[in-house]
Every structure is written in structure tokens, then in C-alpha cells.
Amino acid sequence: MSEHHFEFLVIGSGAAGLTSALTLSKKGRVLLVSKGAFGDGSSLYAQGGICVSREADEVQSHIEDTLAAGAEHNDRSAVSVMVESSAEAIDWLEHQGVRFDREPDGAYSQGLEAAHSRPRILHATDFTGRSIQVALVSQARRTPGVTIWDEATALDLIVRDGQCFGAYVLRGGIAHRCFADATVLATGGLGQVYRWTTNPAVSSGDGIALGMRAGAEVADLEFIQFHPTALRADSSPAFLISEAVRGAGAYIVNQSGQRFLFDVDPRGELAPRDIVARAIYDELPVSEVYIDCRHLGLTPLLKRFPNIYQGALDRGFNLATDLVPVTPAAHYSCGGLKVDLDGSTSIAGLFACGEVARTGVHGANRLASNSLLEAVVFARSLMKKPLPKTSRPVSTSCPEYCKATPERFAGLKRRLQHLMWEKVGIVRAEHELRAARAQIEDWSSGITGAGWINEDIAELRNMLLVSAAITQAALNRRVSLGSHFLVTSPRVDATYCGHVETQLAGADENVAFV
Ligand code: FAD
Ligand code: SIN
Numbered sequence: 274m275s276e277h278h279f280e281f282l283v284i285g286s287g288a289a290g291l292t293s294a295l296t297l298s299k300k301g302r303v304l305l306v307s308k309g310a311f312g313d314g315s316s317l318y319a320q321g322g323i324c325v326s327r328e329a330d331e332v333q334s335h336i337e338d339t340l341a342a343g344a345e346h347n348d349r350s351a352v353s354v355m356v357e358s359s360a361e362a363i364d365w366l367e368h369q370g371v372r373f374d375r376e377p378d379g380a381y382s383q384g385l386e387a388a389h390s391r392p393r394i395l396h397a398t399d400f401t402g403r404s405i406q407v408a409l410v411s412q413a414r415r416t417p418g419v420t421i422w423d424e425a426t427a428l429d430l431i432v433r434d435g436q437c438f439g440a441y442v443l444r445g446g447i448a449h450r451c452f453a454d455a456t457v458l459a460t461g462g463l464g465q466v467y468r469w470t471t472n473p474a475v476s477s478g479d480g481i482a483l484g485m486r487a488g489a490e491v492a493d494l495e496f497i498q499f500h501p502t503a504l505r506a507d508s509s510p511a512f513l514i515s516e517a518v519r520g521a522g523a524y525i526v527n528q529s530g531q532r533f534l535f536d537v538d539p540r541g542e543l544a545p546r547d548i549v550a551r552a553i554y555d556e557l558p559v560s561e562v563y564i565d566c567r568h569l570g571l572t573p574l575l576k577r578f579p580n581i582y583q584g585a586l587d588r589g590f591n592l593a594t595d596l597v598p599v600t601p602a603a604h605y606s607c608g609g610l611k612v613d614l615d616g617s618t619s620i621a622g623l624f625a626c627g628e629v630a631r632t633g634v635h636g637a638n639r640l641a642s643n644s645l646l647e648a649v650v651f652a653r654s655l656m657k658k659p660l661p662k663t664s665r666p667v668s669t670s671c672p673e674y675c676k677a678t679p680e681r682f683a684g685l686k687r688r689l690q691h692l693m694w695e696k697v698g699i700v701r702a703e704h705e706l707r708a709a710r711a712q713i714e715d716w717s718s719g720i721t722g723a724g725w726i727n728e729d730i731a732e733l734r735n736m737l738l739v740s741a742a743i744t745q746a747a748l749n750r751r752v753s754l755g756s757h758f759l760v761t762s763p764r765v766d767a768t769y770c771g772h773v774e775t776q777l778a779g780a781d782e783n784v785a786f787v
Pocket of ligand 1: 310322462478604641
């Protein structure tokens with residue numbers, strides 16, 4: 274096993290990982306490892322934009338909207354820090370080369386999304402995430418103090434006596450022991466544990482699992498945000514139709530053409546995400562649900578949403594002339610590794626930022642376009658206190674690498690995704706959560722202590738652990754709050770989303786894992 278020593282190890286190359294690597298490179302050498310292609314992750318696909326509030330009244334209303342969306346379950350000091358730092362974060366991004374859209378008079382073009390009381394969302398057309406990632410990736414490549422390893426999977430943290438010393442990283446079939454004075458988990462979200470998600474393949478909850486195996490505290494994992502308007506098609510990740518499209522005036526209608534969201538909330542299409550997602554979920558068994566942009570006109574659509582227009586067209590729908598079928602899909606994890614305001618987890622030497630971290634900013638339900646902001650703000654303010662001097666452990670061990678994944682594990686990931694969608698999804702019931710927990714425990718027992726590892730098994734092991742943790746957190750919270758919604762008896766809908774594949778979930782009960 275080869276050994277590497279850096280001052281900082283950053284795991285993940287989304288907005289959080291890149292921002293922290295660039296910031297920390299001022300203090301020491303950084304190794305930046307990333308599971309997929311360099312710069313891949315949810316950040317790259319962000320559409321709507323990033324919030325900013327500069328004047329005192331804007332700051333105040335942004336704080337209030339964030340708390341209201343989060344069902345007041347938020348950590349108020351974290352919310353204030355994020356909102357009060359938003360202007361600085363935007364200035365920093367612009368300094369890195371990000372360009373946000375502006376009006377002809379030079380003022381920022383500011384978008385509106387659900388649960389925002391005023392337009393405050395900066396964007397670069399409808400692919401804000403791509404603009405941010407292109408700029409940050411190029412800065413990281415130009416920064417001599419940052420060493421980049423892509424296609425490199427962090428398997429486990431190196432932890433002794435409550436202190437983190439780095440991580441084991443699998444790259445090119447070789448496990449590397451990467452030591453660092455401080456390790457930053459910036460591994461993003463966990464949407465991949467659900468059958469329908471907007472999240473890319475790399476979002477499998479790895480950082481939460483790595484942290485949990487090392488004994489780090491987690492919080493709020495029951496609060497999974499489901500985006501209401503993913504394009505309803507056979508593939509997952511599902512293509513997102515940004516909330517900004519509803520912010521620009523699009524309607525949600527059923528097959529009778531009725532704007533049924535007003536029956537559940539006076540804000541209609543711009544009610545908070547959890548409300549809209551549940552209303553669509555409830556409507557789907559009786560009717561198709563569509564986003565209707567036809568009245569917005571081709572030219573404005575092309576100007577403001579060129580990529581969404583093209584993405585829908587590639588999937589057979591013309592936003593200017595067609596109703597586009599939509600479905601909710603797992604989108605964002607409000608919970609994660611519990612951190613304080615300088616990103617410290619409960620393990621010395623281990624930090625977290627971005628979606629993997631639970632700063633307390635989002636409470637029980639995230640306000641749209643607050644997550645890129647959270648990622649940048651808190652990645653820039655990591656490690657305010659000096660790091661204590663520690664001596665590295667001499668002997669550490671990592672499981673053997675095993676190239677081929679044994680046949681008995683085939684299909685388990687898909688079964689887990691179905692289980693989570695059906696039993697730990699948008700609407701939850703205690704007996705379903707208990708059944709899911711038992712099934713996940715059963716599946717997990719076959720994978721622990723295997724003594725060998727590869728990328729697929731590492732991911733599966735993480736997904737099982739994170740799924741178990743979400744399920745347990747959902748069981749622990751006995752009343753509905755924000756995106757955690759309990760009923761006594763949810764409908765069982767084997768044909769949900771109209772995909773025959775969903776039937777797999779029922780057939781799974783008899784499939785032995787080992
Ligand atoms: P990510 O950008 O997901 O990056 C995670 C990184 O970790 C990746 O590089 C991945 O390869 C790496 N990684 C994961 N596991 C490992 C491992 N084991 N070893 C090594 N590397 C690993 N938020 C907004 O604020 N505004 C928006 O408009 C918006 N739109 C969105 C649209 C979509 C389609 C999606 C999916 C999300 C959107 N969000 C939006 C949410 C937001 O994009 C994410 O919360 C945010 O980008 C997360 O950034 P991150 O850096 O924490 O994670
Ligand atoms: C969207 O553009 O609808 C996503 C925004 C977000 O998730 O914050």
C-alpha cells in the first residue's frame with residue numbers, strides 16, 4: 274500500500290470541495306480526491322442559482338424565509354452566518370471567474386423560486402452550477418498547492434483514539450494510505466439511495482457513511498427533500514425542470530388542465546417544495562401531472578432557460594408547445610454529519626462542508642438555492658481554530674482489493690433504491706419504516722466484514738449504512754415536520770411513475786442476499 278502525506282486531504286470536487294481546496298491551499302499542500310471525473314457531482318447540474326442578500330432588509334427577509342421553509346427546525350446562528358456572508362461568497366465566486374446574468378442596466382438578474390418572498394437568486398442562465406464548476410475547476414488546476422486525483426474513491430477514514438489522520442483511497446485498483454493534518458469530507462448528497470432522484474451517480478452518501486463508521490455524529494437524516502418537478506421518464510437521474518421555471522410563471526396541471534395545487538396551498542405552484550411534492554405525489558395515482566410553460570412563450574423560454582428547453586427537447590418534449598409530465602424525485606439531504614460553524618465534526622481533525630454536512634442551515638426543509646450558498650460560505654470558513662499537533666499512527670490496515678464483484682451482490686443496489694422509494698419516501702408510515710429497517714439489516718449482514726473491497730462494494734456498503742440511518746432517523750421522529758411526513762397508512766402504488774420496473778420491489782422479498 275502506498276503512502277502519501279499532505280497538510281490537507283479534501284474528499285470531493287463539487288462546489289464545497291473545490292472551494293475548500295482553493296481556500297486551504299493558502300495554508301498548506303492539499304490533496305483533492307474525487308470519485309468520478311474531476312468536478313462531477315450535484316454542483317455541476319445546479320440550475321436555479323444561488324441566493325444573495327446584501328442590504329439589511331434583504332438579509333432579514335432571507336433569514337425569515339429560510340427559517341419558515343425549514344419549519345423553524347434550523348440553527349438560527351448558522352442561518353445568520355450563511356445569509357450575512359452571502360455577498361462576500363458571491364464576490365469571491367466572481368473573483369474566481371464565475372459570471373452571473375445581469376440586466377441591461379448592469380444590475381444582477383434575480384430569479385424567484387418557491388417559498389422566497391422576493392427575487393434573490395443569481396443565476397448563469399439555467400446552468401448556474403456548470404458556470405461555478407468550470408471556474409473553480411480551472412482555478413484548482415492552476416493552483417500549484419493543489420494535487421488532484423480523479424477517479425479516486427475514499428473508502429474509509431484513518432481514525433485512532435478519536436482523531437482523524439486521513440483516509441484510505443482507492444485509485445487504479447490500488448489502495449493508498451493518504452495522511453493529512455486535517456481531512457475534509459465534501460462528498461455531496463445521497464439521492465442515489467432512492468429509485469428516483471435528480472442526483473448524479475456519485476451521490477451515494479459516501480461521506481456520511483465514512484463519518485458514521487468512524488463514529489462521527491449525524492443529525493437530521495430523516496429530512497430528505499424531494500424536488501416536485503423532475504421530468505417523468507424511464508431514466509434516473511431524472512432530468513430536472515427547475516423551480517425557477519415555476520418562479521417565471523409556469524403552471525402545474527393535472528390531466529383535466531386543473532391547477533390543483535391551489536386546493537392544498539394558496540401559494541399554488543410556489544408553495545414550499547415539500548407541499549408541492551406531496552400534492553403531486555398524491556395526484557399521480559389518479560392523473561398525470563404536467564408542467565405547463567406554453568403561455569411563457571418560446572423566446573423568453575429560450576432566453577432564460579436554454580438548457581432546460583434543450584434537455585426537455587432531447588427527451589421528446591417542447592416546453593413552448595407541450596405539456597411536460599413531471600414527478601417528484603429525491604433531491605437533497607438536509608441532514609448529514611453534524612458540524613459546528615467552522616466545519617468541525619465530532620471527530621478531531623475531521624471536517625465536513627457542502628451537502629454532506631449538517632450545519633443546521635436548512636432545518637427540516639431547504640429553501641431553494643440555499644445549498645450552493647451554504648457550500649461556498651462554509652467551505653471558505655473551515656478550520657478557524659489552529660489544528661493541534663498530532664503524531665500519525667504507524668500501523669493501519671485496509672481491506673484487500675477485489676476486482677470482480679461476487680454475483681450474489683448483483684441487483685442489490687437497485688432493490689435498495691426501490692425499497693427506500695416505497696417505504697422511506699415522500700410519505701411514510703411506521704410499519705413500513707420498520708419493514709424497511711428489517712430488510713436493510715438483513716441485506717447489510719451479508720456485506721460487513723467481507724475482508725475485501727472494490728468501488729462497487731464500497732458504494733453499496735455506504736448506501737446500506739446511510740439508508741439504515743435515514744430509516745432509523747425517520748422512525749425516531751414520531752411527528753411530521755417539514756419534509757418528513759408521516760401517515761398511518763400510505764397508499765401502496767406498485768405502478769408509481771408508470772414504470773414496470775417498480776414491480777421488482779415486490780418480487781424482492783424472497784431474494785436472499787447471501
Ligand atoms: P457535489 O457537488 O455533489 O460534489 C460531491 C463530490 O464528492 C463529487 O466530486 C464526488 O465525485 C465526490 N465524492 C463522493 N463520494 C466520494 C468518495 N467516496 N470518494 C471521493 N470522492 C467522492 N442547489 C442550489 O443552491 N441551487 C440550485 O440551483 C440547485 N440545483 C440543483 C439541481 C440538481 C439537478 C441537483 C441534483 C441539485 C441542485 N442543487 C441546487 C443542490 C446543490 O447542487 C448541491 O447541494 C450542492 O451542489 C452540493 O455540493 P457539494 O460540493 O456538497 O457536493
Ligand atoms: C431548482 O433549480 O429547482 C433547484 C434549486 C435547488 O435545488 O436549490
